[in-house]
Amino acid sequence: SAVISQKPSRDICQRGTSLTIQCQVDSQVTMMFWYRQQPGQSLTLIATANQGSEATYESGFVIDKFPISRPNLTFSTLTVSNMSPEDSSIYLCSVVRRGRVDEQFFGPGTRLTVL
Amino acid sequence: AQTVTQSQPEMSVQEAETVTLSCTYDTSESNYYLFWYKQPPSRQMILVIRQEAYKQQNATENRFSVNFQKAAKSFSLKISDSQLGDTAMYFCALSDAGNMLTFGGGTRLMVKP
Numbered sequence: 403s404a405v406i407s408q409k410p411s412r413d414i415c416q417r418g419t420s421l422t423i424q425c426q427v428d429s430q431v432t433m434m435f436w437y438r439q440q441p442g443q444s445l446t447l448i449a450t451a452n453q454g455s456e457a458t459y460e461s462g463f464v465i466d467k468f469p470i471s472r473p474n475l476t477f478s479t480l481t482v483s484n485m486s487p488e489d490s491s492i493y494l495c496s497v498v499r500r501g502r503v504d505e506q507f508f509g510p511g512t513r514l515t516v517l
Numbered sequence: 518a519q520t521v522t523q524s525q526p527e528m529s530v531q532e533a534e535t536v537t538l539s540c541t542y543d544t545s546e547s548n549y550y551l552f553w554y555k556q557p558p559s560r561q562m563i564l565v566i567r568q569e570a571y572k573q574q575n576a577t578e579n580r581f582s583v584n585f586q587k588a589a590k591s592f593s594l595k596i597s598d599s600q601l602g603d604t605a606m607y608f609c610a611l612s613d614a615g616n617m618l619t620f621g622g623g624t625r626l627m628v629k630p
Contacts, residue, residue, distance in 0.1 A: 435617060444608060444620045460617075478601075492560055496618070504550050504569060506618055508562035 406509035422503035425495035430475040451478040525623035538594045540609030557605040
């Protein structure tokens, strides 16, 4: 399985500020995704992080609020901008490895609390 | 649009017994993959088992097995010889060939000693 790390693992932030979450994979992957898991809820896809181009956002998520970068095949960042308490969630990155479309692995998640 | 439905928000089972978690789905794709993920309190999403839609044989991983009924669009998970460490949220998920996952709402499983 791919080894995926996320930083930070958790943070407590003030309303109106921004937080950037990093996702690092130990091998080259074809697809990288960012999901949100609100308290007690299931996972919802925010966007697909595309290497070298703009991310593809799902309905209800916009680039101004959740800018995403993916400068290479092993690294991506998600920024949660102008945060409000409603953004308090776990944010997870996931990856699909080259040649293994039948597996998707998740990072350990970042628990964000917005006061 | 793809949908995944888990109709059991919570379930409990005695240690060493067998439990089955239900999942139904809908997709217009002909080639797709189905997954069961486990999320313990540590929040790490762990892939438990996967099934390719074009394979008729049900997947098995040690104590975990699935009952894949393609015509009925059903994908249930059976956990045999339940252990305390199986206590977690279980999510059923669907994807088409390496793309985004669509998750069900989850089933909270409690294994009782």
